[in-house]
Amino acid sequence: MRRTESDVAELERWLAGLLHYGTWLAASTVAAGLAMALPGPWARSWPFETGAVAAHVMTAGIALFILLPIMRLILMLGAFVHQRDYRFGAIAALVLVIVVAGSMIGAT
Amino acid sequence: MSLGASALGGMLGMASGIFIVPILTVFGHIDIHVAIGASIVSVIACSCGGAAPFLRGRLTNVRLAIVLETATTLGALSGVVMSGLIPVPLLYFIFAVILMLSAQQMLARRSDPVVAVTAASTTPWGASLRLDSRYPDHALGREIEYRVHRIGLGMVLMYGAGLISALLGIGSGVLKIPAMDMALRLPIKVSSATSNFMIGVTAAASAGAYFLRGEIVTVIAAPVALGSVVGAILGARVLMRVSSDKLRVLFVFVLAVLAVQMLLEAFGIRLFGAPA
Numbered sequence A: 001m002r003r004t005e006s007d008v009a010e011l012e013r014w015l016a017g018l019l020h021y022g023t024w025l026a027a028s029t030v031a032a033g034l035a036m037a038l039p040g041p042w043a044r045s046w047p048f049e050t051g052a053v054a055a056h057v058m059t060a061g062i063a064l065f066i067l068l069p070i071m072r073l074i075l076m077l078g079a080f081v082h083q084r085d086y087r088f089g090a091i092a093a094l095v096l097v098i099v100v101a102g103s104m105i106g107a108t
Numbered sequence B: 001m002s003l004g005a006s007a008l009g010g011m012l013g014m015a016s017g018i019f020i021v022p023i024l025t026v027f028g029h030i031d032i033h034v035a036i037g038a039s040i041v042s043v044i045a046c047s048c049g050g051a052a053p054f055l056r057g058r059l060t061n062v063r064l065a066i067v068l069e070t071a072t073t074l075g076a077l078s079g080v081v082m083s084g085l086i087p088v089p090l091l092y093f094i095f096a097v098i099l100m101l102s103a104q105q106m107l108a109r110r111s112d113p114v115v116a117v118t119a120a121s122t123t124p125w126g127a128s129l130r131l132d133s134r135y136p137d138h139a140l141g142r143e144i145e146y147r148v149h150r151i152g153l154g155m156v157l158m159y160g161a162g163l164i165s166a167l168l169g170i171g172s173g174v175l176k177i178p179a180m181d182m183a184l185r186l187p188i189k190v191s192s193a194t195s196n197f198m199i200g201v202t203a204a205a206s207a208g209a210y211f212l213r214g215e216i217v218t219v220i221a222a223p224v225a226l227g228s229v230v231g232a233i234l235g236a237r238v239l240m241r242v243s244s245d246k247l248r249v250l251f252v253f254v255l256a257v258l259a260v261q262m263l264l265e266a267f268g269i270r271l272f273g274a275p276a
Helices: A002-037 A041-045 A050-082 A086-107 B002-011 B013-027 B032-056 B062-083 B088-107 B124-128 B151-168 B173-183 B188-213 B218-241 B244-266
Strands: B133-137 B142-146
Touching: A002 A050, A002 B032, A002 B062, A002 B218, A050 A086, A050 B032, A050 B188, A050 B218, A086 B062, A086 B188, B013 B032, B013 B088, B013 B218, B013 B244, B032 B062, B032 B088, B032 B151, B032 B188, B032 B218, B062 B151, B062 B188, B088 B151, B088 B173, B088 B244, B133 B188, B151 B173, B151 B188, B173 B188
Parallel strands: none
Antiparallel strands: B133 B142
16 A cells, blocks of 8 residues: 555656646747747848748647647556556556547547 | 636636637637637646646545546547537537536535545445545645545546537536536545646547647637636736635626627627627
């Protein structure tokens, strides 16, 4: 029982770190894209393609937000397998398959 | 506009997504599918941004979350498949119903289910999957043990929550709260934290599909996502200073106004700006 509790506590710390820093990274990427897209006095000196680059940066930020929960599932899957908790490893794998397959099916 | 809508949503914490779609469609005259795509990204942002403190406070039950996520993601998948088939007026109508349910839920105070932890209250699923857990309650200064009840009913309600989340682009706390309170009978702090944790993965299931479909329009979704992260940070500070009763009255009023607006949209009546 003790082992399970310390395993869970370790997983919680990892998850908190991933979600905290992941949110900052995604939000900063979106903010950088928005800053590039906003017209300002500095924009005149920028090359013409800046608008297109800004859109790509914003899209990358949004993709990072969507990938963050998927990364969280992969981390949980890895942690459960590492702890030899194969039943929960299988449950995490199932959720991951539903999310990934859902994106593929829904996209068509 | 997008920043403002989502900052307001973000400030309201749990109910973030529910304000974004009505504000974008009614006041911003944005296509409802584009509004849903933008909202679902901000739902992920709020869930991920708010998860860390709950995890560090040991309030989130991650084992229970992953079990329930099998139901919420399947629900989300069904929602994605249905979203293209449901006519837009019906979407507005469903949204209005969910807004009214949320207002009603906000009026009724939630109370902690009083569950005596005895050997007899152990449930077969809760024990075999080791879902029962404990959390530190700082107000009481001790650890509170709790058991997870009626997983089957909880899973059914979670499937519905996932479906509504994908269909309307909301976190769908409105369905998760009764599932957590009445079926699983979790302490409020644990259910809030666990529900918030699950929302990210549920929303990612539909956001992935909408993203690949090209229904997430960057120009709208980017400011909305950023606004909700900023709003969530500011909101947590504002919330602590305002009395919760005043806040509840304000929320109920805003929810009711938006519900009426969405209902009018469902019947093709538009009060703000030119008709669609």
